[in-house]
């Protein structure tokens with residue numbers, strides 16, 4: 001084990017800097033004895049303790065770095081801070097909000113840049129920023145102004161009208177950074193903000209973070225692997241490993257904790273070498289390593305640096321090209337800590353008690369809900385531009401279904417019953433494909449590492465998110481219902497009696513299929529393939545049954561299957577509603593649909609939460 005790591009281990013590395021004494025800002029983030037244990041996935045697997053009794057504070061107005069190797073537990077910690085993942089035990093507080101008790105309020109305090117993926121993917125850059133601002137509670141004018149300002153300041157001018165999902169990885173990252181800044185949050189959580197950025201833009205982001213911190217006192221939690229660059233901006237940091245904090249303090253303190261050693265960089269002239277005896281003698285002064293040919297490094301205690309330099313010069317004389325004393329960089333200390341992966345003691349009980357949060361959670365107002373609904377809905381509608389292929393296929397399929405239906409029934413549209421069948425078939429086809437498959441695909445696309453990116457990066461709640469999806473699906477299916485009704489009326493003079501129950505049935509069907517779609521989207525990984533296959537199956541099912549093939553002609557098992565499929569119920573109920581009939585059969589169908597809707601909705605809410613853990 002290296003000397004640095006040895007010293008680091010022997011010191012109480014997890015002891016956080018005492019907090020907040022006179023003159024220091026009170027903490028913006030308080031973490032106490034935080035444990036997150038993921039349950040075992042299978043009989044043979046052990047539960048994973050991703051966060052193991054973490055305790056630390058982030059002061060208001062400080063740039064705090066969270067470092068650590070892959071799998072150290074950083075993202076798990078961030079997800080808990082965001083209120084997206086409930087801790088197994090322990091306490092988390094942001095400003096005065098108890099995150100466990102009121103995760104939604106916690107989310108509203110934070111501007112978040114997730115590690116990968118972005119919400120609002122299917123709109124232009126300027127709209128993505130503008131909508132984010134509105135969703136974060138900004139006024140219309142303010143959101144537009146800040147979006148324009150950020151586009152200028154982040155050098156996104158050439159991309160303002162490009163769709164976010166078509167940007168390069170680096171540019172999308174920069175847009176994500178801009179989205180995190182919308183609404184001017186007092187607390188920023190940035191997970192790898194400079195990933196995929198070129199050196200110029202990396203500098204831009206680091207400078208921006210520093211400026212925000214200096215001029216506006218924004219508190220920033222930075223999760224990064226880029227220790228070299230982060231060292232320029234972070235004021236304090238925690239190094240995590242295996243779910244624990246193995247070092248905590250300012251960069252200088254951590255270097256000191258790690259031994260406070262200096263590096264003597266020795267460069268020999270060309271062809272010069274150290275003999276084995278010389279190496280042995282030098283090693284007596286401190287840990288010696290050969291960095292590359294002719295370049296040696298000696299780790300020294302500060303008080304030995306003067307005599308050692310003199311001794312090296314005297315011993316090696318003419319062969320020395322250069323001799324330089326340097327402090328270790330944070331990266332070197334980090335690598336040293338990382339290499340040893342020390343077993344560290346649990347957090348000492350020396351932190352101040354958690355300040356009591358003020359009573360009563362802040363609940364989002366109906367206005368907040370309405371704004372979220374509006375902008376998410378707009379985004380869903382704008383997304384239609386991206387699915388034009390599917391929409392074209394869809395709009396071709398619809399008339400094909402009609403023609404096919406007509407020839408099959410053989411009576412043409414003059415026949416009122418055939419029109420009813422066609423309309424209900426077309427409606428259910430649209431409800432099911434739009435609701436189930438498009439939602440599944442959408443949720444699948446928005447998912448990243450088991451989380452829904454929307455939930456992670458926007459302060460919206462589940463009900464506005466789900467309602468916006470349903471609303472957009474309901475609107476999208478209306479043309480499917482209206483086309484044959486209008487065609488029947490204008491071309492053949494058939495007037496259908498339309499029950500007002502249709503206003504209940506269509507949203508009910510859309511709700512039920514959307515909920516099923518969300519469940520599907522959050523469960524299945526390779527969604528493209530699944531969607532294609534399911535699409536084909538559902539298309540055949542919906543085109544063939546129950547519209548064109550009489551139930552009675554099907555084999556018994558298929559009949560039973562048809563009975564339990566929500567589309568069957570929806571089709572039959574829609575047909576009756578279009579005809580203005582509300583008999584007991586109709587009410588039964590509505591009841592079944594309502595039960596399916598309720599069950600799938602409860603299932604989805606329980607399943608998805610904010611993150612699938």
Ligand SMILES: Nc1ncnc2c1ncn2[C@@H]1O[C@H](COP(=O)(O)OP(=O)(O)OP(=O)(O)O)[C@@H](O)[C@H]1O
Pocket residue numbers: 038039048049050068069070071072073074075076077450612613
């Ligand atoms: N949903 C989950 N279920 C089970 N184990 C999980 C889950 N999410 C994370 N883990 C495990 O918890 C540990 C910490 O993971 P986490 O993603 O928090 O690490 P990280 O420090 O963010 O890693 P990286 O730097 O690679 O992003 C890992 O061992 C990981 O396998």
